[in-house]
Amino acid sequence: MSFLQDNPEVRTIRVAAADLNAQARGKRMPARFADKVAVEGTRFPLSVMNLDIWGEDIDDSPLVFAAGDPDGVLHPTERGFVPMPWLDTPTALLPLWMYHEDGRPFDGDPRHALARVQARFAEMGLTPVVATELEFYLIDDSGKTLRMPASPRSGKRRQGAEILSLRALDAWDGFITELYDGCEAMDIPAETMISEAGLGQFEINLTHQADALKAADDTWFFKLLVRGLARRHGFAASFMAKPYENYAGNGMHVHFSLLDREGRNVFDNGGPEGTELLRHAVAGCLDAVRGSTLVFAPHSNSYDRLVPDAHAPTAIAWGYENRTAAVRIPAGAPQARRVEHRVAGGDVNPYLMLAAILGAALTGIEDGLAPPAPITGSAYTQSLPRMPDDWGRAIDLFETDARIARIFPPALIENYVATKRQERHYIAELTPEERVDLYLDTV
Structure with a gap:
């Protein structure tokens, strides 16, 4: 108190x-x-x-x-x-x-699902260190057509995307400063913010922390905060996977490493390639992508993001410093060697997302799975296994995949499948405009 x-x-x-x-x-x-x-x-x-x-x-x-x-x-x-x-x-x-x-x-509570996975790591003497990257759009939805809000500084609307643009950040300095102040008040470890590839799109990084539950809490709180502050300023902030047909969708990338009981990163072998444990974790993540796609793409609109050449993965592959793959191993100091999971959209439940990713990595470690060779070049142009691109197929796979049954309790699987089948039935009756109106503020 x-x-x-x-x-x-x-x-x-x-x-x-x-x-x-x-x-x-x-x-x-x-x-x-x-x-x-x-x-x-x-x-x-x-x-x-x-x-x-x-x-x-x-x-x-x-x-x-x-x-x-x-x-x-x-x-x-x-x-x-x-x-x-x-x-x-x-x-x-x-x-x-x-x-x-x-x-x-x-068992139907998604936070408990993540707690179960975290406890399984603890039994092995391992602690996941987790960070999330959240992409979102600022949107003026007051008219019939979605558009970028007018800049509070100039009164003008951006006409195109500006990747890593200080001008785009400065145009929203008041709002962004208030957003950081809110993160400080809520103990959300917000770090770097950039402008992204979409019209009015931004990305914020939350720092790595050795508590997956807090990382998920922070991600959930941040989404509540930015949406609430945006409405207070007279526009919307949306994590909808694909609000604009012709601009990049919103992703939510996850970075994770594992510490042993002495606090050492078990993915670090002193070089750029990482350890056998890293490769087992990668293999587990790749092996579970198809079954867990429903977690990473939970809504009708989610599948509009998962298309080739749109800054979102479509192939089940991994690589070093390769942003076209589903799983990327970033460069950098060996002690910071980690896995970046790039499949999830911004519209996910962060508790289910982290449970699915960490649970899959744990399965790979427990089973000693070996990944395929890492790819080089664009994953979009290669003959590679693909994740499901259909909501109905993703629902069926989540229900029946044995890998999912090792991560989530039966009651949660049953409840989530029933939820998504009901949504799929009723969303089929909506117009495209009604679907955008539904998802813009909710997800």
């Missing part, structure tokens, strides 16, 4: 958990009730963690009418209260995760 004691101006609190679509599901209450919820937690129906993208129950879900729609008990995560600086009223968020009445973690 020290946060609220140190911040007596906080008038309201939110208590919330991330559902399978990473939507914040929760409640609002006056700050004077914070003590009670921080100690005792609160209750939601278990089914709330398994709603579709519209926030509707899943048809025929075993969590709803068949079971009487029972409650779960939500307890605060280790993060505690964090401010919500995008709101006018001083407010704090208490992040939660869900348990059964008897204290067992609820």
